[in-house]
Amino acid sequence: MSENIYQNMGISDPVFALGEEVLAGLSERYKEIDRIAEINQMKVLKALQDNQVSEACLLGTTGYGYDDIGRDRLESVYASIFHTEDALVRPQITCGTHALALALMSNLRPGDELLSPVGKPYDTLEKVIGITPHPGSLAEYGITYRQVDLLADGSFDYENIRKAINDKTKLVTIQRSKGYQTRPSFGVSQIGELISFVKSVKPEVTVMVDNCYGEFTETIEPSDVGADMVVGSLIKNPGGGFAPIGGYIAGKKECVENAAYRLTSPGLGKEVGASLGVLRDFYQGLFLAPTVAASAEKAAIFAAGIYEKLGFDVIPSSKEVRHDIIQSVVLRSAERVIAFCQGIQAASPVDSFALPYPDDMPGYDSKVIMAAGNFISGSSIELSADAPIREPYAVYFQGGLTFPHAKYGILRATEELYRKGLLETLK
Numbered sequence: 001m002s003e004n005i006y007q008n009m010g011i012s013d014p015v016f017a018l019g020e021e022v023l024a025g026l027s028e029r030y031k032e033i034d035r036i037a038e039i040n041q042m043k044v045l046k047a048l049q050d051n052q053v054s055e056a057c058l059l060g061t062t063g064y065g066y067d068d069i070g071r072d073r074l075e076s077v078y079a080s081i082f083h084t085e086d087a088l089v090r091p092q093i094t095c096g097t098h099a100l101a102l103a104l105m106s107n108l109r110p111g112d113e114l115l116s117p118v119g120k121p122y123d124t125l126e127k128v129i130g131i132t133p134h135p136g137s138l139a140e141y142g143i144t145y146r147q148v149d150l151l152a153d154g155s156f157d158y159e160n161i162r163k164a165i166n167d168k169t170k171l172v173t174i175q176r177s178k179g180y181q182t183r184p185s186f187g188v189s190q191i192g193e194l195i196s197f198v199k200s201v202k203p204e205v206t207v208m209v210d211n212c213y214g215e216f217t218e219t220i221e222p223s224d225v226g227a228d229m230v231v232g233s234l235i236k237n238p239g240g241g242f243a244p245i246g247g248y249i250a251g252k253k254e255c256v257e258n259a260a261y262r263l264t265s266p267g268l269g270k271e272v273g274a275s276l277g278v279l280r281d282f283y284q285g286l287f288l289a290p291t292v293a294a295s296a297e298k299a300a301i302f303a304a305g306i307y308e309k310l311g312f313d314v315i316p317s318s319k320e321v322r323h324d325i326i327q328s329v330v331l332r333s334a335e336r337v338i339a340f341c342q343g344i345q346a347a348s349p350v351d352s353f354a355l356p357y358p359d360d361m362p363g364y365d366s367k368v369i370m371a372a373g374n375f376i377s378g379s380s381i382e383l384s385a386d387a388p389i390r391e392p393y394a395v396y397f398q399g400g401l402t403f404p405h406a407k408y409g410i411l412r413a414t415e416e417l418y419r420k421g422l423l424e425t426l427k
């Protein structure tokens with residue numbers, strides 16, 4: 001029966017059988033993910049109830065956005081979920097990079113120093129910080145930057161972190177997810193240990209965690225283990241696939257206030273900023289986010305399982321504990337990378353007929369291929385894959401609003417490789 005459905009959807013018997021075999025071995029892991037989703041669903045529901053979200057909260061305001069109860073209530077809901085004093089959750093925060101830049105620029109002053117004790121931050125932050133010189137960077141405002149790389153085994157270099165903290169150190173930034181690097185992603189308790197260490201050296205330092213891709217993958221968040229601010233994008237996990245734009249900063253009252261004064265204006269802060277028509281999507285997406293993040297995580301593990309079985313290196317492995325929704329698969333050739341991405345595209349609910357191919361992208365030194373047929377443009381909580389066309393020919397796979405769709409997407413991508421004779425181990 002199910003085989004027929006997949007046949008109709010272009011999946012051949014050997015690929016379908018491989019998928020079923022891999023799935024059979026994942027039931028214990030999936031049970032654990034479901035357990036986490038259940039706890040997070042209750043956490044979100046309780047926050048919505050405790051803050052008395054009403055039908056009126058789902059409507060929006062226009063103009064200045066004074067007395068926008070839905071917006072203010074949503075920020076209280078985020079503060080409840082992250083156990084923080086306050087939160088800023090706005091459509092005027094355009095993306096994750098903007099949210100992070102906002103948190104940094106509003107909480108640092110000339111003469112301060114920013115420290116990353118976990119190596120190089122996410123690519124787009126290089127110009128924000130001024131690692132790559134850029135107009136408007138922190139460096140231009142006289143804010144210096146220091147970085148301590150991870151040790152070879154991926155652990156924290158405590159000795160050099162201690163040495164790097166000085167009189168000027170004001171803010172410490174920790175990126176939870178590996179993003180598109182090869183280092184491991186950090187678990188929340190691991191982040192907690194790092195925060196405790198940093199604060200034992202300098203108690204008054206502000207710690208910010210780049211929470212992108214990590215939300216709801218565990219039952220606690222970095223703000224539960226001492227982070228003063230957690231920052232992320234609403235077109236990733238916490239938007240649940242519904243939020244059409246937006247970012248959040250949850251944390252200490254003073255940190256959030258600083259960010260609000262920078263986002264709008266000193267003196268105005270959180271009081272202005274019309275929510276227009278997006279609040280229903282923000283609320284509904286947040287409500288769905290725990291199960292959507294769980295689907296995406298299951299999808300990542302399924303992809304890992306399949307490609308392990310086919311003899312490729314995958315990071316992380318299907319057995320490893322994971323702390324985000326990103327899966328990388330080292331496909332070892334450009335042909336395979338292109339076929340994989342074309343298969344993901346063909347499985348999409350939107351633009352399934354489009355054929356992605358590698359092209360030049362600003363900020364990249366090699367051609368890049370991107371596959372996504374999304375309801376929300378560029379949303380990486382939806383099923384998507386991308387890869388730079390260069391050694392080691394790794395594809396980054398993420399998202400999946402529902403597990404059945406993500407499962408199909410991975411089978412469809414595998415089918416593409418299979419049809420083209422690019423899988424030596426599946427004949």
Ligand SMILES: *Cc1c(COP(=O)(O)O)cnc(C)c1O
Pocket residue numbers: 095096097098122124175176177178179210212213233
């Ligand atoms: C996606 C991401 C960002 C940047 O978010 P954008 O919305 O793409 O600007 C920053 N840090 C990490 C770890 C991310 O995954």
